[in-house]
Amino acid sequence: MTRTTRTTPARGRARRLVPAAALALALGAGLAACGDEEPTGSADTASAATEQAGSVTIGDPWVRATVGAEDTSMSAAFMTLDNDGDEDVTLVGASTEVAGMVEIHEMSMVDGAMAMQAVSDGLVVEAGRGKVLEPGGYHVMLMDLQGELAPGDEVELTLEFSDGSEQGLTAPVKEFTEEEGHYHEPGTGEHDH
Numbered sequence: 001m002t003r004t005t006r007t008t009p010a011r012g013r014a015r016r017l018v019p020a021a022a023l024a025l026a027l028g029a030g031l032a033a034c035g036d037e038e039p040t041g042s043a044d045t046a047s048a049a050t051e052q053a054g055s056v057t058i059g060d061p062w063v064r065a066t067v068g069a070e071d072t073s074m075s076a077a078f079m080t081l082d083n084d085g086d087e088d089v090t091l092v093g094a095s096t097e098v099a100g101m102v103e104i105h106e107m108s109m110v111d112g113a114m115a116m117q118a119v120s121d122g123l124v125v126e127a128g129r130g131k132v133l134e135p136g137g138y139h140v141m142l143m144d145l146q147g148e149l150a151p152g153d154e155v156e157l158t159l160e161f162s163d164g165s166e167q168g169l170t171a172p173v174k175e176f177t178e179e180e181g182h183y184h185e186p187g188t189g190e191h192d193h
């Protein structure tokens with residue numbers, strides 16, 4: 001298997017808007033499901049994949065399956081990032097062997113429509129606080145996928161932070177099914193401990 005890992009930190013990249021249609025393909029039909037709609041089987045495997053290094057703790061990582069999706073070239077990784085340190089830390093990039101291109105994205109309303117775009121300066125995780133990466137909000141965008149991602153697969157991801165540290169994690173691939181017509185606007189992605 002050819003190694004096609006390419007690191008593409010979000011920092012310094014031009015902000016690119018992706019139309020809602022592409023979004024729907026990338027993230028499933030919906031933009032967000034309500035919080036009580038857990039991805040299939042999320043509870044059991046998540047804690048085992050949690051890793052800690054530096055001041056940022058990664059929790060509940062998962063990657064959306066592409067099996068059955070119209071466009072199987074894109075997916076996204078989701079997780080929580082908690083900063084227990086005294087300094088802000090910024091997630092500046094990520095890489096994985098399964099995707100040719102990885103970017104940190106956010107979703108927001110642009111001209112009345114949901115769109116996603118690269119977070120050009122990275123995703124700041126403030127000291128003592130956390131960020132949630134979830135469908136409809138922040139996500140680690142996986143593009144140029146090398147193959148289909150099926151539920152049960154595992155994706156090795158490396159996150160790169162502004163303090164120069166890197167964290168590897170293993171994210172299980174899960175199906176994400178949205179409730180039709182039950183969308184809401186994404187939260188702020190912030191949460192307290």
Ligand SMILES: [Cu+2]
Binds near residue numbers: 076106116139
């Ligand atoms: Cu995206």
